[in-house]
Amino acid sequence: MSIGTQPTGRLHVDVRRVGRIGALYVAEYRLRNMWKWKRAVITDGLGNPVLYLASIGLGVGSLVNASLGPQGLGGVPYLLFLAPALMAAAAMQGAMTEAMFPTLAGFLWDKGFFAMRSTALTGGQIADGVLIAAVCRVTFTTAVYWLVLRAFGAVEWASALTLIPVAVFAGACWGALMLAITAHAKNDDAIISIAMRLVIMPMFLFSGTFYPLSTLPISVQWIGWISPLWHATELGRWLSYGMPLPSWQVAVSFCYLVLMGSVGLLVARRRFEQRLTA
Amino acid sequence: MITARTLTKAYGEFIAVDGIDFSVAPGESFGVLGPNGAGKSTTMRMIGATLLRTSGELSILGKDPSIDGPAIRAHLGVVPQQDNNDTELTVAENLYIYGKYFGLPRSYLTPKIDELLAFAQLEDKRDAKVDSLSGGMKRRLTIARGLVNDPSIVMLDEPTTGLDPQARHILWDRLFRLKEDGATLVITTHYMDEAEQLCDRLVVMDRGRIVAEGSPASLIRQYASREVVEVRFGSGRNGEIAASISDIGDRMEVLPDRILVYADQGEATLQAIVARGLMPLTSLVRRCSLEDVFLRLTGRTLEDA
Structure with a gap:
């Protein structure tokens, strides 16, 4: 058996194909890697909604429904009001995890991105592939979330067509931003805890997740306005149960997320390529 | 295969590679020797089209790496200093995924993976997680991975650093077979015995410059x-x-x-x-x-x- 004298492999190498769909190969790799963690992914995917819906959805919900009466939250049951926010939050958190950890690993821990960049792939394709895989994971997570909501009787069948896409969209845009930020991380000790404590938690608490943003004093409402979660939640409520929303606000929320996602992805692509060739 | 003229890489004030000239012919086994910090790895990364040069000329397989990076890398086999296989995936999965990055189809990869596992003496580790392999096995996997595309040039950056003597000898044997099969090898090392065993011709680098060039025997004749x-x-x-x-x-x-x-x-x-x-x-x-x-x-x- 010989290795070097068989030139057949050289004939199969397809640079143009990699140029076109290299990002999908990266995504395939990421999904295979995630599959090794399937138990954690599934436990997280199921546990998260069950816990939230059982505690806050049912517990707090019964208080809210009782005290506000039928007109309280625009005439919708609390779970229906909560669903778009929780799903968007779960999607964004999932996307963040799948953007940050592989990126820290690829650049710092096992340096796998450097191996990938020594093939026909480019840095930009690696960034794209990580994001594509994160979006796949998020699609799974939000679909599970929706099924749990459905099992709790919180949503109608048709809501799958609005709730899941909005949440996945929010996850993708947020994931792109996290990808760009993580690609700049020089070390791993601060970035994750900063992101979790100073960004994710305040965002989750002050984005009109559990009650309308207008309930909060005006002095902290700005946190909601800059929060992608709030924008995603507003869109989700508007689409899933017809919460009244002026069309300019629909446009602003949509554009805000698109802008965040596209700037994030462009910066991430550039930074990946730079960092892998420096 | 490779031609470099006044090849230079500077990081701000610091000049890592200082205007070196060399060329590598097909089928040749070319060594780059030198202490840590001599500019070996920087040179390797420029040849591997993963690091852009600051100035000078560089042609690899007839192409300029600043322009045709992916097309050059598609025909290189790169074995980095640090093993960077995915430790969660199995041995075979690592080879398969890496093969995909060259656009190689499954029909080619399936038999190729068997061949590479045999070459790397890892047949019984096919479905083992990379995490569970010994240092020498991980190294052999990284080398096998670098061969998945039948590369025109195989680039090995300190292939045996950190391995025990037995693992080194197994690895040398594998590399020697590659050489016998006519592969073009570019090897950096700071082990003299490794260079003497594997290289037809080598350059000695120090502080970013080439200070001597020749076959191991001629260098010894000339300088000792x-x-x-x-x-x-x-x-x-x-x-x-x-x-x-x-x-x-x-x-x-x-x-x-x-x-x-x-x-x-x-x-x-x-x-x-x-x-x-x-x-x-x-x-x-x-x-x-x-x-x-x-x-x-x-x-x-x-x-x-």
């Missing part, structure tokens, strides 16, 4: 004598004794722990030293090696370099 006597008199006395025997042999290097005396006839030289009434604590007569060439050229041994 046939034999060398190593004598130790204890660290305090080496200096003064060196002065008293400076007329013996062709040339002398005084190191902190020993004196090296270069000569054609080692035994006779040792006799001459002893005849002066000097009794070294230990003495060793050996053939000159690339280590001596390196010492001559850089004034440092590889260990302290």
